[in-house]
Amino acid sequence: MDYIARQQEAPLYEALCAYAEEKNVPFHMPGHSQGRGADIKLENLMGARALAADITQVLDMDDIHRPYNYTKRAQELAAECFGAEKTWFLVNGSTCGNQAMLLAALKPEQEVILPRCAHRSLQAGLIFSGAIPRYASSPYDKETGVSLAVEKEEMERLQACYPHVKAWAVTGATPYGACADIKAISDSAHAHNLPLLVDEAWGPHFGFHPGLPKSALSLGADCVVQSAHKLLAALSQASLLH
Structure with missing residues (x-):
């Protein structure tokens, strides 16, 4: 895969979108529970999709302090880009x-x-x-x-x-x-x-x-x-x- 094609990838963004679409019942931070408990003013400001993707380091979503999956790949692409x-x-x-x-x-x-x-x-x-x-x-x-x-x-x-x-x-x-x-x-x-x-x-x-x-x-x-x-x-x- 050439440079241009690789730089079209967005592994972390795509993983967050996929998680937001899974309709999980979150027992993790943040307390608004992917927007379910958010004030309507916040939802109107940020958007329901953004709140659904606002998650902590849940299983399989990688850890920014010890990346091994989506974040690791995204950082590798950033290194290549810069x-x-x-x-x-x-x-x-x-x-x-x-x-x-x-x-x-x-x-x-x-x-x-x-x-x-x-x-x-x-x-x-x-x-x-x-x-x-x-x-x-x-x-x-x-x-x-x-x-x-x-x-x-x-x-x-x-x-x-x-x-x-x-x-x-x-x-x-x-x-x-x-x-x-x-x-x-x-x-x-x-x-x-x-x-x-x-x-x-x-x-x-x-x-x-x-x-x-x-x-x-x-x-x-x-x-x-x-x-x-x-x-x-x-x-x-x-x-x-x-």
Whole structure:
């Protein structure tokens, strides 16, 4: 099966639709029991079909924490689509992805270079991991006062000051549209044998149109977090960890 044909598959969606049509008597969460106990206002807002598909991790419907069936296949298709070796679906936004990324890459007392204006989820990841931040300064727009993307030269300056760092972490795209030169930063990080971690929460659409920047994954980033709910069509809190 070729790429286009594979990407037409929607295993998790199809499994949810099938379960909703089975007319089960649910003794599982959520308490609205596939819409049977929902207030009519909620049903009018969400739709009966959406409520029927709102289920927990019941038998044969897979487990997002240990996927083996529909979710596993859906994540494999997502990885192929975004150009990742492996992709995980996240339900707590890119915040949990950024925290997991730092926890996976760093041990307590290890140093990491990252922009001072990085999202607070990365700051939380530092606390959870016990890693030591070495903050890089970012330029800013003098007219608006908005921080721009960190530059390769600043990352290299910090690297020279702190030669024992274990990783570089950057914001790929800011909420205001400033994009880092991920290719240059990636090449420099790898020249120092360091992984590049990218918070690309505001760039999940990159790489899908020639008029947009290339994705961090395609430019050599080692671990990337993207918010599928911010600029793609997923529901709130849906994110991706590659």
